[in-house]
Amino acid sequence: MIEPGLPVEIGRIDKELGRLWESSDDTKTRASLLNLVVYTEEPEALAANTELIAAIASQHAFRAILILADPQAATSGARAWISAHCHLAGKGSRQICSEQITFRLDGESAASLPNIVFSHLDSDLPLCFWSQAEFREPLDEQLWSWVDRLIFDSATWKSPAAQFALTRKIQSLTDGNMVLCDLNWTRLHRWRFALANVFDHSAALACLRKITRVRIECACGQRVKASLLLGWLSVQLGWRLQHLLSKDFFLAPDDQQVAFEISETAAAGISHVELAGAGFCFNLRRADNAEFFHASLQSPGIPDCTMTIGAGYDRASDILLAELSRGGRHPLYAGSLDAISPLLPG
């Protein structure tokens, strides 16, 4: 493993960080708006996470606490490293720096996770905890009650239904005050935004309540993401999921049936959403990692209309940055999830 910084004794981290800043020249300024804890159990993720932290530190000042745990390791041990990510501020020569503290916790030491987190937080700042590992019971009530934003990525889960249930349980430990941040939902933001744009057109808006068919094409293994998009559409349009004669469909408020299909393709991510009804068909497409969505609107009231809409980027750093910069709650997430929970595997 390449060492992710200057090795330090865990009990001396604060002192060593203080020395780090004292020894740096006056052009460096430490900045922090929040604590970002990233927890992983994948050894190779440490380097990737360090890169990720470096990439977003220029946009969002924080103290990063990276934890690599191997609870199954035969020998116990805890090691730590400190480092800083600096970038030039504006046009000047001043550098703004975010601190990173990295921990490796093996064997029984992995159980000291709550203590490691509690004792190294930048005080009075919010705590964002990104768990890259699947949640397990028993849950540490005190640790989770300290977390303001719990970040996870449902795209990586093997048993989505069970994991979603656990996240709800964790949230309940904080009386619902913790914000659940599913990066899979964050990735959908641009799709939701683009679809909303399509229906800003007055003639398209008139068709919105008359949709009878939804088709979503997504990459293999991205069914949860596509389902969340479908769940969002159904909540916003008042559709209720029905199951009849081994067939799933939605029922619109006017009792019109809305058929849906999620198909897996070789494309990256979601590549195509089609919303259609009697006499109209709206398509929103995105080529693999393309910078723009392309929408086409076909309806009698719309003369051959196409739109180009910014799609942003799908790099992990962009998604995380979007989540950190956004703040606030995700008011539509829980409803969208509930709407399609019967469709989720595991």
Next chain:
Amino acid sequence: MSNSVIQINPLREGLGNRAMPEPCTLVIFGATGDLTHRKLVPALYNLAADGALPPAISVVGFARRDKSDEIFRKELEEAARKYSRQTINGELWGSFAASISYHRSEFDDLAGYRSLAERLDGLDAARGTRGNRLFYLAAAPDQFEIILENLRKSGLNRGVNGGWARVIVEKPFGTDLPSARHLNDLVEGSFPEADTYRIDHFLGKETAQNIMVLRFANALFEAMWNARYIDHVQITASEPLGVEGRAGYYDKSGALRDMVQNHLLQLLCLTAMEPPTGLDADAIRDEKVKVLRSLRPLEGKDVARHVIRGQYGAGAINGKRVAAYRDEANVNPESVTETFVALQVNVDNWRWAGVPFFVRVGKRLPKGGTEIAVHFKSVPPVLFKATGEAVDDNVLVIRIQPDEGVSLRMSAKMPGSSLRIEPVKMDFHYGTSFGKATPEAYERLLLDAMSGDPTLFARRDEVEEAWKFVDAIRDAWKADSEDLTFYSSGSWGPAEADELIKRHGTTWRRL
């Protein structure tokens, strides 16, 4: 004003912290001018690039010169490439440019407005802009009257099919109270006050918006924000530039009308106002108007005592010789126009009784910057007096531009065995804490006007109250032109300005 329920797009819910504006057509009068090229089009492009504008939006340039849509788009693209804060993306520009068209007409030709109306109806159908129209008066102020009149006569001042019609008026909002009233009457004859947006771009700046948050979201400050704890307030807007290409306008206007009447009085209002009853536009603007009404009028002999006006002479800026104001191109060689004003303003209300607000603005000063500095009262001079140590007063500085942020000066003990007290600064920089670039003021203001949020725009009574205050000063100046002082370019203004603040026992802050 409002739209029918059918026009609410349910897919918009929860997509951002602010509502996406409804699709609309923005018509820019004076579309070939500097403001359009330097500010408006780059702002629109940046909004589009940030996904803050719906794609179903149209921009129509209205101007006298003959040109095709293609040439107009090409010119705007060049301007956007030059002035946009974001790099222009070819594909996105292509999509954005498709929404731009050009309408040639004289401002006084009613037929041109009628054909504009037909064109807008066509755009509504083709681009789904729902009959919503936003008219931006970016033409010369002497054209406002005829434009507004023709908008009314052609019926363009009313939304179509349940849509809305709004107008954005660029400053100056008149040149004195009578002309401001006349302009406001004209606007009111065509658009109701609720659909009138008077732009003061200072209010679109992030830090100006932060003043209210700083004051009312931090118990620490608001509890001390009064005459009991505050000694005085300094508001400064300085720039090293001279009149540059604006001599024609500036020589008629001067610093008092160009900066104090609008920008600086707005900053003073945000600093001095009471907590509003809510965050809606009128609640905030009501409080600002109360401040303006509480300003102690400066009239007659008071003006000479409390207002210093100066004009820059020759000097040096950044090591380069620069000419005197009177030697600038297009300036009257005997001009008595002020390029510097310093004034002491008193807000005669319960909160601010006895607390002077010192306001200064000037050109050809050593450094550029706009800030509000709140100087707190001294601690009782008892405890540290015996040690002979001077204790500096606390100063809270809100930097509007550049390097937006807030700093607090306080006293601390120097490390060591003896007692030495030194001032230290706690500093918050927007750029440090929030890495992303703050949007340009015009981006925010255009978006607000499209969204129907007038909070950051001046209301009629605000504008008129500010003119009332400024006119009294100008009347005194007209009666006595002997008080114009001169200062060297590159200095911090005339010595008389230093005397003004010295009477209060203090000095101007060093920026």
